[in-house]
Amino acid sequence: MLIELIGIEKTYITRRDGVPLKALNGINLTIKKGEMVAIKGSSGAGKSTLLHIIGCLDKPTSGIYKLDGADVSKESSAKLSKIRNKKFGFVMQHFALVEEDNALQNVGIPLLFAKTPISQIDTLAMEQLRQLSIENLAKQRVSKLSGGEKQRVAIARALINQPEVILADEPTGALDSENSTMILKIFKALNAQGKTIIIVTHEDFVANACDRIITISDGRIK
Numbered sequence: 001m002l003i004e005l006i007g008i009e010k011t012y013i014t015r016r017d018g019v020p021l022k023a024l025n026g027i028n029l030t031i032k033k034g035e036m037v038a039i040k041g042s043s044g045a046g047k048s049t050l051l052h053i054i055g056c057l058d059k060p061t062s063g064i065y066k067l068d069g070a071d072v073s074k075e076s077s078a079k080l081s082k083i084r085n086k087k088f089g090f091v092m093q094h095f096a097l098v099e100e101d102n103a104l105q106n107v108g109i110p111l112l113f114a115k116t117p118i119s120q121i122d123t124l125a126m127e128q129l130r131q132l133s134i135e136n137l138a139k140q141r142v143s144k145l146s147g148g149e150k151q152r153v154a155i156a157r158a159l160i161n162q163p164e165v166i167l168a169d170e171p172t173g174a175l176d177s178e179n180s181t182m183i184l185k186i187f188k189a190l191n192a193q194g195k196t197i198i199i200v201t202h203e204d205f206v207a208n209a210c211d212r213i214i215t216i217s218d219g220r221i222k
């Protein structure tokens, strides 16, 4: 099993009043390698929290998270960031790109963290842009790109370390229907190549294109 969550809970201590807030309340979930899974649920249900735990961006308060059979729920932050860099690529609703940099520079950022020799970074980033048919955007400043172009650059960045798993948090939430359809097609193609894909989405046409839909309500799977 690629991902196995057993009784995962996440409690936040809210900054405003210090009252604990249970964002996840006993999540049991398994995801196999090569699956394409949608996560749905209303605002505040805990979708992003769950995605962050799966992607080792955050740790559960309690419960067990097994990744490739190994319990990672109590790993140090340093170890988790190593796992994250190797295993996961993230795509966010608002792209999370460096707007002042060009597309090529943005796609190369994870390689810097992965300590790839500087001399190779541009070549690898260019190849990734080419694979998504957007090599023409390489030298364009991100702030000048359309939403659909930005999201393709963000997907290129998510893919650059050749992660096994793509985690996407409302990747079409800021796009019109034409661009949303294009982004969904890219995810489907990546899934057909064997990538495991987990997409948080509000949109039925995105969710319905997945193998399985998981609905979260008040920190629990329905």
Ligand SMILES: Nc1ncnc2c1ncn2[C@@H]1O[C@H](COP(=O)(O)OP(=O)(O)OP(=O)(O)O)[C@@H](O)[C@H]1O
Pocket (backbone or CB within 6 Å): 012, 013, 014, 015, 021, 022, 023, 041, 042, 043, 044, 045, 046, 047, 048, 049, 050
């Ligand atoms: N860092 C944090 N500190 C405190 N509370 C948080 C934090 N992150 C999330 N929460 C709270 O945890 C709950 C779940 O939040 P989460 O962001 O996972 O929901 P979501 O399903 O992604 O919602 P949305 O659809 O609006 O993105 C919410 O009540 C939220 O306010």
Ligand SMILES: [Mg+2]
Pocket (backbone or CB within 6 Å): 047, 048, 049, 169
């Ligand atoms: Mg969210």
